[in-house]
Amino acid sequence: VITEQLVIEEYERSLQFDEECLNAMLDGLDASDKVICPVCKKNNLTVRNHSVFCQCGLYISTQGMTEEKLRALLEHTLTEHSHRCFHSPEFTVTSGMEEEASLLMSCPVSVKFLEGI
Numbered sequence: 001v002i003t004e005q006l007v008i009e010e011y012e013r014s015l016q017f018d019e020e021c022l023n024a025m026l027d028g029l030d031a032s033d034k035v036i037c038p039v040c041k042k043n044n045l046t047v048r049n050h051s052v053f054c055q056c057g058l059y060i061s062t063q064g065m066t067e068e069k070l071r072a073l074l075e076h077t078l079t080e081h082s083h084r085c086f087h088s089p090e091f092t093v094t095s096g097m098e099e100e101a102s103l104l105m106s107c108p109v110s111v112k113f114l115e116g117i
Helices: 002-031 067-084
Strands: 046-048 051-053 059-061 090-094 102-106 111-113
Touching: 002 067
Parallel strands: none
Antiparallel strands: 046 051, 051 059, 090 102, 102 111
């Protein structure tokens, strides 16, 4: 019984930490005109010449993307995810052999490609 209670308490602490991280990320998106890279979580993304890139190496070709659209898309996706899941999602860049790079959001519960990026 004690072990089960400790596991539950640790899980609840983990959920609270994940929620705090998500809220901090959302606050960061609202804090300025810049968009923080969801992959490295420390540099600002640059949206220029039909591409989105970061100092960490993230590079994605886009069509008609602006910082405002990108911020809104990330914010909407994170908010939508937080309504269904308490885990903080992770972002990675993925590409196939013939496909262009895409931004992928994943967590232990779900995976979603961000359309438009």
